[in-house]
Amino acid sequence: MKYLMLLCCLWTIQQATAATYYVDAINGNDAATGLSDKQAWKSLSRVNAQVFRAGDQLLFRAGRIYEGQLKVQGSGATGMPILIDKYGEGYKPRLQGNGVMPATVHINNVEYWEIRNLDISNNGPERQSSRNGILVQARDVGTMHHIWLSGLDIHDVNGSLLKAGGAGAGIMVQCGGRNVKSRFDGLVIEKCTIRNTHRNGITFAGYWSRQDWFPSLRVIIRDNLLEGVPGDGIVPIGCDSALITRNVIRDCPRLLPDGEAAAGIWPWSCDNTIIEYNEVSDHKAPWDGQGFDSDWNCRNTLIQYNYSHDNEGGFLLVCDDGSQKMPTSAGNTGTVVRYNISINDGSRKTGKHAGFSPVIHLPGPARNTQIYNNMIIVPQREKGIDSSIIAFDNWNGYPDSTLFANNIFYALTPVDYQAAKSTRIYYENNLYFGKHDNAIKDPRAVNADPMFQSLVLGGNPGFEVLKGLKLRPVSAAARKGRPLVKEPAKDFFGNKVMPVKPPDIGVHQF
Template identity: 35%
Template sequence: MKRHLLTTLFICFCIIANATDYYIDSQKGNDNNAGTSEDAAWKTFANVNDKLFNPGDKILLRKNGVWEDSLAPKGSGTKENPITIGVWGEGGRPRINGNGQVNATIYIRNASYWIVQGLEITNTAPGRGNTYRNGILFENDGAGELYGIVIRDNHVHHVSCSFRYLNGVDPHQYGGISVSVSHTSKGTDKYRDVLIENNTVEYSGRTGIVVWDYTWAEPGQSTTGVVIRGNTVREIDSDGILTFGCDGALIESNYAEGCGAYREDDGFNGAAAIWSTRGRNCIIQYNEACHTYKLEGNADGMGFDHDLDCFDCVIQYNYSHDNEGGFVLVIDASNSTNNIVRYNISQNDKERVIMIAGGMTPHTQIYNNVFYIGDGLDTKIIDHLWDEGGDVNAPWIFKNNIIINHGTGGYSIPGTGGIFLNNLYWENHHPTEPDEINKITRDPMLMAPGTGKKGLESLEGYKLHKKSPARKAGVVIDHNGGKDFWGNKLPVNEAPSIGVHQVDK
């Protein structure tokens, strides 16, 4: 037993000891150098792209360096010793320009345990055309299960990607940062443990940040362990942040502004800022989505979305404001079920607050949100557009919400399956406003509604006064998430407050 342990430790020590740092310097490097020290750095990516890297190796780009090229190294790390693409030296981020000539400025195919951090990436072409360009692309193309991808603290911008569906490829799959299972996958190719955090992606598309797995139909078949956290996506051609075919994806604490900024005459132009689709158990929380565009030919333009074939997914504790298409899309054109929208704040979203399309997803729960519509707006609170593919009469609930409507918009409620209870409606009462049990039509006595600015910390105005009629006036909801917008504990068997703030005393 001791002999086997010593052998294992010796092998691990050898792997660590053999790990090498490789240096690339666009100004003073030379590809005839060894590349293994700052004074003997390589100049271009030629040697890097020809080399098979080992666990623990580092590929370090000198700060202030600029390359007109694509970085496409090979090899896999291990959980304990990933391979890293990073930086060295002083100054600004090293910048790699793909110039629209490459599929991806950084391209890592069929590899596990990589970290990419600290870089500036572009891949700009005069037009989007028929090319699926990417800033950073990890692709699984027949490699089975791949593990441990980390993409952190990069600035990706001006990536020009096609909007067109070509040769079986979906354009949503690519853009600024993409971790993608190829469209040629046979169903066994997956990613496990993907972390995309603290990146800035702007002026890029089609999608800003996307994790995509073509096989998603049954539990256990999906990509797992996905976390997309703390990123900023801005002025994205179409969707800001998207997961497709993931089980248990966590999308949190991101900022999305100005998504859906481009339209193409012969492409699909629908867009939402942050959403999941063909997924299970995905959670979208603590994000801010604002100023999403709704250009001609785009029926969407929402901040958030429970899309096709979402099962047991949750949108909670988010801040949505000034989105041209509205707060959230709930779409059911196949077999979605059991999705939740709770403890969110929508302020001055346009067109509508909630868009229901393709029938109603069965057992959807929309509760304990605050919807604020300012003066001069014609925002519909609930808007039902089309029924193809879904059940318009499926059961769903709308409870414990506060609706402050200074505008003129009303309600288009689908079918007969909705249960409306204990909601509070204030200011303008449209003739289509629901007539429900325990309806409240008094001033909710929020601290300062409508005063939210940029940042979730600006939303103190949505807290309740202690004498609010919304205090302890809600209906009990099982498995309510356990806490309100500010982290206050929710009661289990007692009536909660209506809205996003729990007031107990």
């Protein structure tokens, strides 16, 4: 009881000593106290000199432009984060890095910060590697808690277009250090817009090797809009149980040089990642270029309830570099891809890899992959576009134990299937419509029109248009699936799917 009373007293004291600081780039004065809007500071350099305490607030006057870098000092505490936000009327406070520093906002070795409602750019006179809008770092410091980035508009970051050259990103999260392993616990990126950030959108760097495994925890990336990002959209690295949900990635420009690989949303060196309710479209990377990917050194990735369309590289990549073994890599095992819709994915016809863009690509010795209850719609194709709907491939080995079940493969152009030297591929209870070459063995196949309420083809954004893909009651897909869920689940539209009971084929359960 005495201990609880002491904690309450300390919390009350902290609240009483917490301060609110104001910054106004036009009417402020760095010699002022900063403790009222009439005594506001003027510059980011004055803000950077302040060591903030738990419960403090830092408010930037809206309708102003602040040039330079914001690099915060001090940490909050449990239940008392330090808040950055705006005050006054007008556009969001605009922080312009102008390419002078590697990041316009640098969050380094601090915790319990919430940063909201800022406009951030970092556009220099020419491209530069490792240039970011926001850089969040934990190095030689241990586990850092509660970093929230919310409602930020991050745009015009002209980093390098080359991944090996350091690239650039809207938001870069880095964990590392030689002496003390460091990571984040409770990192949230939400409701942000990321536009024209080159090369990437939201990316991580961390302890990817299994012999140095120290994953970040409770990472959530949700409700963000990424536009005009030519490279990798959202890439958690070195995380356990990250949640990537309700994000939109679209209008990816054709800027990457030949040889560069990128994709929409994909974990690398992560365990138990959940990727759901996202929409990815218009990816044009010269290599890969899929909407979604479960990459090597990942275990138990779950990709569900997503909408992928008009991605030139395809819908899905599940890959593993067979040259990487333990203790470095755990391979790629246990990926589950279910209740997703892919429309007009896999249409690459330009660049070095023109003519190669299977809708689903599985290179390397990935193991125990389950791809079930998805819907793949392939519209009419021009000549020269890859006709493969599924292609297994070599990457220092071939996949083993891959299940395709209860999927609808709807093709308005001839499609084929490439198994290469992969082992134990199982096709079960899928529905095939159209001309499917390289016939595969599917003992319970349904060859029929699935009877959509209305057909949806490429170029249609937004989940709302997908309601037309619900099945009519007379569909041949009804109750023809193989039971695969082990506990009650739901289909793409939120209907219940029960264990044991044969489900409908595809993404819609009556």
